[in-house]
Amino acid sequence: xxxxxxxxxxxxxxxIIITAAIFAPWLAQFxxxxxxxxxxxxxxxDATFWFGTDAQGRDIxxxxxxxxxxxxxxxxxxxxxxxxxxxxxxxxxGYFGGWWDDFVSGLTNLMLAIxxxxxxxxxxxxxxxxxxxxxxxxxxxxxxxxxxxARSSALSLKKQGYxxxxxxxxxxxxxxxxxxxxxxxxxxxxxxxxxGMGDAILAEAALSxxxxxxxxxxxxxxxxxxxxxxxxxxxxxxxxxPGIAIFVTVLGLNLLGDGLRDILDPxxxxxxx
Amino acid sequence: xxxxxxxxxxxxxxxxxxxSLLIFVIFSVVPGSIASSMIADGRGANDPKLVEKxxxxxxxxxxxxxxxxxxIWKLAQFDLDTSFRTRQPVIxxxxxxxxxxxxxxxxxxxxxxxVGVPLGFIAALxxxxxxxxxxxxxxxxxLSLPQFWLGLLFMYLFALTLGWLPSFGYGDGGLRNLIxxxxxxxxxxxxxxxxxxxxxxxxxxxxxYVRTARxxxxxxxxxxxxxxxxxxxxxxxTTIGLQFGSMMGxxxxxxxxxxxxxxxxxxxxxxxxxxxxxxxxCILVIVLWFLFINTAVDILYAIIDxxxxxx
Amino acid sequence: MTSTPLLEVxxxxxxxxAGRRRLNVVENxxxxxxxxxxxxxxxxxxxxxxxxxxxxxxLLKAPLAVSSGVIRFDGQDLRTLPKRxxxxxxxxxxxxxxxxxxxxxxxxxxxxxxxxxxxxxxxGATWAEADKKAVEALASVHVPAPDxxxxxxxHQLSGGMRxxxxxxxxxxxxxxxxxxxxxxxALDVTVQAEILKLIQELCTAxxxxxxxxxxxLGVIAKMCQRVGIMxxxxxxxxxPVSDIFxxxxxxxxxxxxxxxxxxxTRELHERKRLQEIEGIVPPITAFPVGCRxxxxxxxxxxxxxxxxxDQTPLDHHGFVRCHHxx
Numbered sequence: 037x038x039x040x041x042x043x044x045x046x047x048x049x050x051x052i053i054i055t056a057a058i059f060a061p062w063l064a065q066f067x068x069x070x071x072x073x074x075x076x077x078x079x080x081x082d083a084t085f086w087f088g089t090d091a092q093g094r095d096i097x098x099x100x101x102x103x104x105x106x107x108x109x110x111x112x113x114x115x116x117x118x119x120x121x122x123x124x125x126x127x128x129x130g131y132f133g134g135w136w137d138d139f140v141s142g143l144t145n146l147m148l149a150i151x152x153x154x155x156x157x158x159x160x161x162x163x164x165x166x167x168x169x170x171x172x173x174x175x176x177x178x179x180x181x182x183x184x185x186a187r188s189s190a191l192s193l194k195k196q197g198y199x200x201x202x203x204x205x206x207x208x209x210x211x212x213x214x215x216x217x218x219x220x221x222x223x224x225x226x227x228x229x230x231x232g233m234g235d236a237i238l239a240e241a242a243l244s245x246x247x248x249x250x251x252x253x254x255x256x257x258x259x260x261x262x263x264x265x266x267x268x269x270x271x272x273x274x275x276x277x278p279g280i281a282i283f284v285t286v287l288g289l290n291l292l293g294d295g296l297r298d299i300l301d302p303x304x305x306x307x308x309x
Numbered sequence: 310x311x312x313x314x315x316x317x318x319x320x321x322x323x324x325x326x327x328x329s330l331l332i333f334v335i336f337s338v339v340p341g342s343i344a345s346s347m348i349a350d351g352r353g354a355n356d357p358k359l360v361e362k363x364x365x366x367x368x369x370x371x372x373x374x375x376x377x378x379x380x381i382w383k384l385a386q387f388d389l390d391t392s393f394r395t396r397q398p399v400i401x402x403x404x405x406x407x408x409x410x411x412x413x414x415x416x417x418x419x420x421x422x423x424v425g426v427p428l429g430f431i432a433a434l435x436x437x438x439x440x441x442x443x444x445x446x447x448x449x450x451x452l453s454l455p456q457f458w459l460g461l462l463f464m465y466l467f468a469l470t471l472g473w474l475p476s477f478g479y480g481d482g483g484l485r486n487l488i489x490x491x492x493x494x495x496x497x498x499x500x501x502x503x504x505x506x507x508x509x510x511x512x513x514x515x516x517x518y519v520r521t522a523r524x525x526x527x528x529x530x531x532x533x534x535x536x537x538x539x540x541x542x543x544x545x546x547t548t549i550g551l552q553f554g555s556m557m558g559x560x561x562x563x564x565x566x567x568x569x570x571x572x573x574x575x576x577x578x579x580x581x582x583x584x585x586x587x588x589x590x591c592i593l594v595i596v597l598w599f600l601f602i603n604t605a606v607d608i609l610y611a612i613i614d615x616x617x618x619x620x
Numbered sequence: 621m622t623s624t625p626l627l628e629v630x631x632x633x634x635x636x637x638a639g640r641r642r643l644n645v646v647e648n649x650x651x652x653x654x655x656x657x658x659x660x661x662x663x664x665x666x667x668x669x670x671x672x673x674x675x676x677x678x679l680l681k682a683p684l685a686v687s688s689g690v691i692r693f694d695g696q697d698l699r700t701l702p703k704r705x706x707x708x709x710x711x712x713x714x715x716x717x718x719x720x721x722x723x724x725x726x727x728x729x730x731x732x733x734x735x736x737x738x739x740x741x742x743x744g745a746t747w748a749e750a751d752k753k754a755v756e757a758l759a760s761v762h763v764p765a766p767d768x769x770x771x772x773x774x775h776q777l778s779g780g781m782r783x784x785x786x787x788x789x790x791x792x793x794x795x796x797x798x799x800x801x802x803x804x805x806a807l808d809v810t811v812q813a814e815i816l817k818l819i820q821e822l823c824t825a826x827x828x829x830x831x832x833x834x835x836x837l838g839v840i841a842k843m844c845q846r847v848g849i850m851x852x853x854x855x856x857x858x859x860p861v862s863d864i865f866x867x868x869x870x871x872x873x874x875x876x877x878x879x880x881x882x883x884x885t886r887e888l889h890e891r892k893r894l895q896e897i898e899g900i901v902p903p904i905t906a907f908p909v910g911c912r913x914x915x916x917x918x919x920x921x922x923x924x925x926x927x928x929x930d931q932t933p934l935d936h937h938g939f940v941r942c943h944h945x946x
Contacts, residue, residue, distance in 0.1 A: 146327050150596050153558030158335055158592055161580040234453065241455045242562045246577055261458055265566070268465050275465070279458035287453035294449065517723040523679055524718075525789065526711030526741055535737075539728050614728055615773045 043295025049288025057104035064098035068255040081273055088273035091263060096274060099255040100281045106256045107285060110170055110240040111233040117175025119229050122182025127213050129183075130190025140183065147180040153239055160248040170249055174236045182228050189221040223300035230293035234286040241282050257282045313618040314608045321600050328596050332589050333380055337373055389590035394582055399590035403572060407594060409479060410564065410571030413494060414556055416487055418549065420495035421502050426545060429506025436511060444503055451500030457562045460493035464567070477568040490567040494559060498552040502545065509544035513537050543614050550606030554599045624695065625652035626796055626829050627676070632689035634671055634680065636904060643904050645684065646672055646853045653797065658823070658830040660840035660861070662876070663850035666901050669833045672850070673799050676831070677714050678706050694796065712742040715790035719802040721782035725774040731785045732758070732770025738792035757788040761818060780811035784818065791822055798823060799831045804839065816843060837876055841865060846938070849873045852901055852912040859938030869940040872913050911943065919944040
């Protein structure tokens, strides 16, 4: 009973955030960047400015809505990269074995030895702030779990009859991996991807907060919190609403991921990357 | 046992070498010259002579493989090079900051263990109860919170509004300054530990040997402390070790938020100044601590579970 | 058999709570075991034998629970016994051996300690005394070099050795009743015979009654005086072993016997259980209203569909539960 509840609430929260992100330009009454008016700076929430305004007099509600686009772009984009890398390395390592497998396993262990936020921070330090660098930094640093799962499933799947049969039919290795092996691990990969999206959004917020993420004035939830730290006494609303937006999004993704895991892969229930 | 510990410690070496290599590679592919970008940071004119002088001073004009050789050679002697900015040895700068970070991390882990493990434990004893549901909902919420935002709220509430605790800084190194950052940093591992402990205890409770123990007439209390706790501990300890990694990462953000004078704020400041040797050094030391703690956890694990060291 | 049996189970019903529904798992099971007697309980997996056994020592776990019936042990009603008293009874007077010796022992504790715990729990011994007694207990189950083995962890012992340890634990406090739930199923064939011999030997010497649970009629034939045949939560036939092998009355029993290769030589063959009985045990949710064996029974008629058969007492001892028994 509780499991379905998780899934439903998670899906609902995600749906709300996705809607907000897609329809942000129509839902927001103000432009998130251009509509700055110092006369309206640091206003508390009211009928016009639902979430109040920030130090530049920009409408926080509009900026939170537009921030959803940034967060979801980072979350989905970086997870696509992570999943692709993890699948490619993991499946090929499990399928071919040998020195390649040893190499990939070594690389995976190395990745696990470096805290991923630290790793992402190092990459951001080199590439400089910006959406592109964020996608690369977060996309390159969080594929080890996907890789591990993909490797072990590929190892067990390649011994199965239907894969062997396809092999005798003369399928190429790549075609075999893509058509016979990968579709069989969609469940766990989806779960890791969903949970990873939440982690990526949290990491984006943290990096943006440190000034190493999205470049202002582009509205990013983490970046909004950097500005809000100095205003916390005068305008606490500037800190509260972007934070809630991050929380709700990540909570939705975590609930969805947990719910999916309970349905797709009950044996994985105790583990969490 | 001793041989197992020694073997695990020796196994750290290849990882350390690989990590050093990785860090070196990342920072030597920096597009453009480090010296010029440092100087072009708005702090001085892009004077070619100045760039040349800096490149020479820090050996940046040498080929990559020579630089790597020197880097490894120095590392083997615990020399992390010299800061571009302060001209101080990096190891000295890190040593000044490291202990504050470790103090913060261990305090946060203490909070997480002391609160998270009992919560997960009680939840597991009554699965499906109201307490269990509330704990698990709080745990997943705790894992979904941006930690620095939570810190900001703590700061607003306990420091700025109520005035109970200082809002930032190290103070005299006492407990008062430690409480807020440690609480903030402890929330995520606390939530994860509550979840892991619950899962571990539930798994152990359904094990055959627990049924055996009950058939022997063992009381519930004795069952929990003598049979369940130790077996669940194996999983809990592993989680604690792994959590140190992400905690070291989060510590950077939390230190920045609370102006905590640790390695994290040193790292961030050095990134902003493009002081590459310090950045490299900080990352390496963070990874070393993470590795060291996990090796210690592995050894502890082997002490608890006789099956590990026998394999 | 003395006049008052050691264990007397009458009209035992065990239900499973699934949401708001109560599903009957074990229905009106009655049997008794005399002091020092070995009683067998036979049936396919999922027929309720292990659940019946667990209810004897009060170890049923939710969602399973006894809903009605009486379990009388040495004159005491176990269902009304306070928890503390029940716990003291467990291990000291009723002990149990489980099927899986690989997982039934605590992996983090030396086996000697796990035996010693019994003396500490039930005889108030100190750990030092208990450790010494544990070594003796290991010797009594014919474990070689018991003083060394006492310090070993379960993963360092073979399956047969582990099961010997389990027997040592179970018999440590000289219980009146030993419940052995498929004690040899997980072991190699050669080890099986040794373990069965050990149980028989020790229990005969100490006068311990045994409830032997197995899906293997061969094991039962060797070990037991009387046997009950279980099918889908019902005890369908209960009689002395010699009678049942000579002349099975229930069609299910007959099927079980026919599915054995030849008695006596069965170890040589790969066991082919129940090859003569078509179909499988129905899931708990789909137990028939009438006789539970009716869907698989060759003799079934209309009355079997409509009405549950009662126990019919047989001339010597025991009963059969069938409308068309022979």
